[in-house]
Amino acid sequence: MRLERREGTASAGLILAPLTAVVFTLVVSAALVLWAGAPVGRTYSLLLQGAFGSVFAWSETLTRATPLILCGLAVSVAFRARLFNIGAEGQLYAGALAAVVVGGGGADEALGRAPELHFAVMTVCSALAGAAVLLGPAWLKIRLGVDEVVTTLLLNFIVLLLVSAMLDGPMKDPAAMGWPQSVAIAPDLELSKLVERTRVHTGLLWALTSALMLWVMLRSTVLGFDIRALGAQARAAAFAGVPPQRTMLWVALISGSLAGLAGAIEVAGRTSYLTLDMSPGYGYSGIVIAMLAGLHPLGVVVAGVFVAGVLVGADSMSRALGVPTYLADVIVAVALLSVLVSGTLTRYRVVRR
Amino acid sequence: MLSAEPVLRLAGISKRFGDLVANDNVCLSLGRGEVLALLGENGAGKSTLVSILFGHYRADEGSIEVFGRELPGGNPRAALEAGIGMVHQHVTLADNLSVLDNVMLGTEALWRWRSLRTQGRSRLLEVAGRFGLPVNPQARAGDLSLGERQRVEILKALYRGARILILDEPTAVLTPQESDALFETLGEMVRQGLSIVFISHKLAEVLRVSHRVVVLRQGRKVAEAFTPQTNALQLAQWMVGHPVKQSQREAGLRPGRVVCALQEVHCDGSSGDRLNGVSLALHAGEIVAIAGISGHGQSALADLLCGMRRPGGGRMMLRDAPFPITPAALIAAGVARIPEDRAGVGILGDLPVWENAVAERLRAPEFSRGGWIRAGTARDFAAGVIRDFDVRGAGPMAAARALSGGNMQKLIVGRALAPKSGGASPFPQLVVAHQPTWGLDVGAVAFVQQRLFEARAAGAAVLLISDDLDEVLAMGDRVAVMVRGRLSEAKPPEQWSRAEIGLAMAGDRRAA
Numbered sequence: 001m002r003l004e005r006r007e008g009t010a011s012a013g014l015i016l017a018p019l020t021a022v023v024f025t026l027v028v029s030a031a032l033v034l035w036a037g038a039p040v041g042r043t044y045s046l047l048l049q050g051a052f053g054s055v056f057a058w059s060e061t062l063t064r065a066t067p068l069i070l071c072g073l074a075v076s077v078a079f080r081a082r083l084f085n086i087g088a089e090g091q092l093y094a095g096a097l098a099a100v101v102v103g104g105g106g107a108d109e110a111l112g113r114a115p116e117l118h119f120a121v122m123t124v125c126s127a128l129a130g131a132a133v134l135l136g137p138a139w140l141k142i143r144l145g146v147d148e149v150v151t152t153l154l155l156n157f158i159v160l161l162l163v164s165a166m167l168d169g170p171m172k173d174p175a176a177m178g179w180p181q182s183v184a185i186a187p188d189l190e191l192s193k194l195v196e197r198t199r200v201h202t203g204l205l206w207a208l209t210s211a212l213m214l215w216v217m218l219r220s221t222v223l224g225f226d227i228r229a230l231g232a233q234a235r236a237a238a239f240a241g242v243p244p245q246r247t248m249l250w251v252a253l254i255s256g257s258l259a260g261l262a263g264a265i266e267v268a269g270r271t272s273y274l275t276l277d278m279s280p281g282y283g284y285s286g287i288v289i290a291m292l293a294g295l296h297p298l299g300v301v302v303a304g305v306f307v308a309g310v311l312v313g314a315d316s317m318s319r320a321l322g323v324p325t326y327l328a329d330v331i332v333a334v335a336l337l338s339v340l341v342s343g344t345l346t347r348y349r350v351v352r353r
Numbered sequence: 354m355l356s357a358e359p360v361l362r363l364a365g366i367s368k369r370f371g372d373l374v375a376n377d378n379v380c381l382s383l384g385r386g387e388v389l390a391l392l393g394e395n396g397a398g399k400s401t402l403v404s405i406l407f408g409h410y411r412a413d414e415g416s417i418e419v420f421g422r423e424l425p426g427g428n429p430r431a432a433l434e435a436g437i438g439m440v441h442q443h444v445t446l447a448d449n450l451s452v453l454d455n456v457m458l459g460t461e462a463l464w465r466w467r468s469l470r471t472q473g474r475s476r477l478l479e480v481a482g483r484f485g486l487p488v489n490p491q492a493r494a495g496d497l498s499l500g501e502r503q504r505v506e507i508l509k510a511l512y513r514g515a516r517i518l519i520l521d522e523p524t525a526v527l528t529p530q531e532s533d534a535l536f537e538t539l540g541e542m543v544r545q546g547l548s549i550v551f552i553s554h555k556l557a558e559v560l561r562v563s564h565r566v567v568v569l570r571q572g573r574k575v576a577e578a579f580t581p582q583t584n585a586l587q588l589a590q591w592m593v594g595h596p597v598k599q600s601q602r603e604a605g606l607r608p609g610r611v612v613c614a615l616q617e618v619h620c621d622g623s624s625g626d627r628l629n630g631v632s633l634a635l636h637a638g639e640i641v642a643i644a645g646i647s648g649h650g651q652s653a654l655a656d657l658l659c660g661m662r663r664p665g666g667g668r669m670m671l672r673d674a675p676f677p678i679t680p681a682a683l684i685a686a687g688v689a690r691i692p693e694d695r696a697g698v699g700i701l702g703d704l705p706v707w708e709n710a711v712a713e714r715l716r717a718p719e720f721s722r723g724g725w726i727r728a729g730t731a732r733d734f735a736a737g738v739i740r741d742f743d744v745r746g747a748g749p750m751a752a753a754r755a756l757s758g759g760n761m762q763k764l765i766v767g768r769a770l771a772p773k774s775g776g777a778s779p780f781p782q783l784v785v786a787h788q789p790t791w792g793l794d795v796g797a798v799a800f801v802q803q804r805l806f807e808a809r810a811a812g813a814a815v816l817l818i819s820d821d822l823d824e825v826l827a828m829g830d831r832v833a834v835m836v837r838g839r840l841s842e843a844k845p846p847e848q849w850s851r852a853e854i855g856l857a858m859a860g861d862r863r864a865a
Contacts (some may be wrong), residue, residue: 006371099726220728222721225708239661239698240712241681
């Protein structure tokens with residue numbers, strides 16, 4: 001058996017492929033639900049209601065989707081250029097750390113009187129902190145050919161340990177009764193709520209705007225072309241005049257900034273302080289979301305809301321039926337695999353030779 | 354020549370890949386002691402047909418009979434056992450193994466305790482002696498020249514007792530002398546009763562070695578003739594399907610000032626991919642053609658002149674300035690480049706045709722302002738390239754990988770040579786073309802050559818690097834030979850004899 005590239009893809013295939021992926025995902029997950037001894041139909045309907053069944057459900061899903069979308073964008077732009085950034089998690093924490101450092105208690109007087117400026121300085125610092133974490137691996141990749149998968153992945157743990165040290169040291173909140181928790185950012189810096197009495201905040205708009213901007217950038221700018229060309233075929237891109245090293249550094253800057261921004265927005269929009277369990281692996285989920293979206297910025301929005309919905313819905317389903325929330329992870333993982341396989345099968349056909 | 358007993362018979366072979374019909378009801382037979390040439394352009398279905406014969410593919414319809422017995426499809430082992438040997442166009446030896454190991458590889462059972470190397474060795478030498486193919490069984494395959502590797506490939510097939518040998522474009526990697534030696538070997542094999550299928554798109558050698566010719570076009574057998582009863586013009590016409598006209602170099606253009614000069618240029622790289630002191634001057638309005646067996650530093654030279662590699666030493670000038678070292682700077686300075694690897698370096702397969710067409714010019718103010726692509730002018734330019742250079746087979750929005758090889762090359766040539774608005778000096782100043790017609794069909798070859806002649810007439814200096822000696826001699830105003838990272842003196846083609854060039858390609862010092 002081997003794969004043979006199709007000459008053209010039928011439009012029916014483009015619609016059928018994701019549908020098949022969804023059906024396959026539901027079937028596989030249903031088997032697990034049955035195994036857990038719960039009724040399949042009711043499990044799915046509770047999951048759906050928990051994710052999208054009410055204003056509250058929607059608000060929770062979108063709150064969860066905000067950092068997921070930003071991390072998904074960070075990963076997708078990097079993957080587009082074949083910079084395999086596995087470090088969005090660490091970059092997110094670096095951004096969050098910068099946010100509490102700049103926005104927290106010790107902030108200076110002048111900035112305190114101009115909250116808009118203070119907010120701008122805080123987000124820029126967060127973005128730069130995220131970018132700084134990725135620029136090192138990118139530079140090593142360009143100069144010495146060091147595999148960025150390894151360096152970015154391992155940096156996650158280093159950043160997390162740094163954050164841990166800070167939370168037990170200089171950034172520790174004296175009022176936290178010994179919990180490793182940072183001081184809170186100034187109340188002026190907190191993002192306002194989009195809907196009253198819910199947690200969904202204006203960070204969502206930041207995420208959506210970022211997706212839109214990234215899409216336009218990839219489509220209509222020379223840098224966007226350079227990124228796509230470099231990812232498509234590095235040698236051919238270089239031949240056509242794309243500066244590979246400069247483009248790679250730009251990609252690292254953009255990708256790291258988006259992940260760092262996700263950290264700042266989580267702090268400013270949801271928690272207001274930093275803890276070590278602030279992110280349940282948003283950075284890693286960003287990889288799944290970027291792949292689900294086919295690395296398309298607007299697709300990342302859809303995929304981010306989907307993954308957030310599954311996670312949130314599974315929480316409420318689990319409370320009602322006792323099916324473990326791990327079902328959510330299985331659904332997301334199977335969805336990713338089936339989307340990748342169906343995507344491959346629209347481009348290739350399997351041939352028995 | 355066709356003796357009474359056919360050793361191989363293909364009946365009604367058809368093979369489809371999706372909508373593409375690669376072979377359509379092809380029938381042919383091969384007699385004992387016969388050389389059958391399978392002639393056709395790239396994409397005519399030659400390779401698919403022999404892949405079916407050798408069991409790499411399974412035919413959709415039709416049957417194969419070897420020595421009167423049906424050959425099961427899709428099984429290379431069955432083909433080997435039936436006595437079919439295949440010598441691929443790109444030699445498939447394990448570089449780190451000795452010649453003997455390469456030959457014996459796969460002929461012994463895995464569970465045998467010890468390898469029967471002594472017997473293998475004497476058998477190899479016996480076969481080599483019988484067919485006049487001298488070989489050193491201990492030599493490491495990676496150290497052999499391409500001609501020697503091919504000889505090992507042939508021995509590999511003979512060692513396994515092949516009675517029918519399939520040779521896929523065997524002369525592509527050989528010097529003229531090596532080709533002559535190969536043809537003699539083929540003659541010896543035929544005398545000893547072997548049968549040979551010889552695949553080629555070169556008319557001269559088909560006329561020389563074969564007894565019978567089968568011409569394929571678009572997957573169909575369009576003609577079959579005894580070689581002595583046909584001629585090159587007729588074969589070319591069968592291949593293309595219409596009368597052929599060839600582009601001709603006009604004599605009498607006088608070269609102008611030096612456009613590009615290299616002095617003692619060095620470039621590091623693995624062996625076969627380095628320059629050991631190359632000096633060359635290219636004048637406006639001339640084509641300098643570089644002959645040589647591939648893997649003697651041509652890629653290093655082309656990469657250097659295309660901005661893909663930095664020189665390790667020596668001086669390089671473009672007009673009166675130092676030679677630019679990045680592709681972007683070269684493009685801005687008016688250097689048009691046609692790379693060897695068109696699918697891997699020439700185009701960005703996943704990106705649409707229109708972006709590929711404008712890719713090199715994107716940084717010019719005409720096509721982008723402040724980092725924003727001016728999509729309107731960029732698309733117009735792309736449409737112009739597609740129209741003027743006759744790029745067919747996929748629309749401007751389709752991914753460039755959908756293009757056939759010939760159309761890909763037209764796109765690459767088009768984007769490199771399309772006129773540039775603004776800029777005082779003539780455009781292009783310099784054209785670097787590495788294997789620009791390799792693997793193209795006759796029509797596309799003529800098209801590309803014509804465009805290079807036009808660039809020369811417009812005052813460009815053209816550097817043509819090619820494995821195809823006929824092309825080098827036909828196109829070059831001056832011809833130089835590259836061997837082991839060095840370049841011979843560049844002389845007008847009239848001053849080279851074929852024998853002399855062949856010796857120079859083989860690195861014989863008397864010739865250079």
